Amino acid sequence: MPKTLFDLKNDLVTLGKALAAAKEQKIAEASKPDADIETIKALETKEVNLKARFDILQREHDEMEAEQLKNLQRNPIKGAADPKAKITAAKAELYRATVRGRNISSDVKAALGDNNTTGGEKILPTTMTNELLHEPFVKNPLRDHSTFTSVTNLEIPKIDFTLDDDDFIADTETAKEIKAEGDVVTFGRHKFKVFVPISETILTATDTNLVQTVDQALQSGLAAKEKKVAFATTPKAGEEHMSFYSVQNGIKEVTGADLYKAIKAALADLHEDYRENAKITMRYADYLDIIETLANGSTALYSAQPEQVLGKPVVFCDAAVNPVVGDLRYSHFNYDPQALYDRDKDVKTGIELFALTAWVDHKIKLKSAFRIAKKAPTV
Structure with a gap:
């Protein structure tokens, strides 16, 4: 399954913690008087690899977040990933459309649990x-x-x-x-x-x-x-x-x-x-x-x-x-x-x-x- 923005955020947190731990481990090893240079180099390589993976995920996260923001601006109902945000956007559109005399879209009705598709009743x-x-x-x-x-x-x-x-x-x-x-x-x-x-x-x-x-x-x-x-x-x-x-x-x-x-x-x-x-x-x-x-x-x-x-x-x-x-x-x-x-x-x-x-x-x-x-x- 393709990763969602929520998944990427969790991965970034996990990878960020691993990167910070690798950096601390490298510094701790290098501070030892009898430290093995090969061990330090291995820890450096591990840190570089983690940093590269973190940067890739960060770019993917930023691109996906920017895309969702564009979708949200075009269609606040479809663009809301968080269910609570989706309902809030739908309710706001219902209030605005009602007061301004506009029709309510089917997306808004669906988000608010309205099964009335005729549009003839204002239930x-x-x-x-x-x-x-x-x-x-x-x-x-x-x-x-x-x-x-x-x-x-x-x-x-x-x-x-x-x-x-x-x-x-x-x-x-x-x-x-x-x-x-x-x-x-x-x-x-x-x-x-x-x-x-x-x-x-x-x-x-x-x-x-x-x-x-x-x-x-x-x-x-x-x-x-x-x-x-x-x-x-x-x-x-x-x-x-x-x-x-x-x-x-x-x-x-x-x-x-x-x-x-x-x-x-x-x-x-x-x-x-x-x-x-x-x-x-x-x-x-x-x-x-x-x-x-x-x-x-x-x-x-x-x-x-x-x-x-x-x-x-x-x-x-x-x-x-x-x-x-x-x-x-x-x-x-x-x-x-x-x-x-x-x-x-x-x-x-x-x-x-x-x-x-x-x-x-x-x-x-x-x-x-x-x-x-x-x-x-x-x-």
């Missing part, structure tokens, strides 16, 4: 969909705790197992909930759009800069939507079921004289099956208020881990106006895998927009797995 390619929907997004704290899937028309059971005994569910609230609402959760499709403004400066920037800018904006848009629907105090029509705080979900509220006691009471009110894996989702400002109250002038408590203070791991989220206490595995986000992309324009600024259309649903699979902690109103 986001598989590679990009997977990255957007499955990569953890730092800006949404629930990403590391809630369940996330990407399945069309998803239906799942509310509980993971059953027994032949009808009374196996020890938590009466869970039993009543399943009896009233059924034991299957069906996810719907709720459309939303993310618009990414792209200036001419960004469009003409390097592939890496363009892709990082657009990807980060798209990911932030998805994360913002997830947080918005999950903690909406006044949900949009049709999205009521997505919020922990909605009347429709009716998650039990537990009150206390202050927020600290309310959280403790909420944890105690959970059934032990949910309490075992419970987490507390709350605002950082509320946590600092609790620390200030408990510390009573001492600074020692400020260095303690939140779990040591409240008894369970804490997930900080500024959208959680009232702490949500419970097993976040029963908070489930599902995306339709076929997201769409298109272009739009901000008529106020004249800046072109890359538009992403996605469908998401958030289901609280078991309401009995959660409690809302609230400070009791003062009388």
Whole structure:
């Protein structure tokens, strides 16, 4: 098989090490008082031969690298040897072509895992969909705790197992909930759009800069939507079921004289099956208020881990106006895998927009797995 540029780079490293070792061996031998001149000459010959081989490989490497650079400039998709670079170049071309109203080449679609060869539908390619929907997004704290899937028309059971005994569910609230609402959760499709403004400066920037800018904006848009629907105090029509705080979900509220006691009471009110894996989702400002109250002038408590203070791991989220206490595995986000992309324009600024259309649903699979902690109103 013909050697690739990667192979030549590895060979150069190996040969370079051998050349350096031969040179050291020659110097070490020549430094000996009783050194044999024939041995030194043999080492010199070995060094000369290695140097000649190294120079030949170096020339071949430089020529191949220059040729690939020309190919990359002519066709950034075909010319990219590194798979990651190939995908980056393809994504950059998709963004530029979409915003500028050009057709997307088949090479770009193939590089991004798009099997749609008709070109009639603007479905986001598989590679990009997977990255957007499955990569953890730092800006949404629930990403590391809630369940996330990407399945069309998803239906799942509310509980993971059953027994032949009808009374196996020890938590009466869970039993009543399943009896009233059924034991299957069906996810719907709720459309939303993310618009990414792209200036001419960004469009003409390097592939890496363009892709990082657009990807980060798209990911932030998805994360913002997830947080918005999950903690909406006044949900949009049709999205009521997505919020922990909605009347429709009716998650039990537990009150206390202050927020600290309310959280403790909420944890105690959970059934032990949910309490075992419970987490507390709350605002950082509320946590600092609790620390200030408990510390009573001492600074020692400020260095303690939140779990040591409240008894369970804490997930900080500024959208959680009232702490949500419970097993976040029963908070489930599902995306339709076929997201769409298109272009739009901000008529106020004249800046072109890359538009992403996605469908998401958030289901609280078991309401009995959660409690809302609230400070009791003062009388």
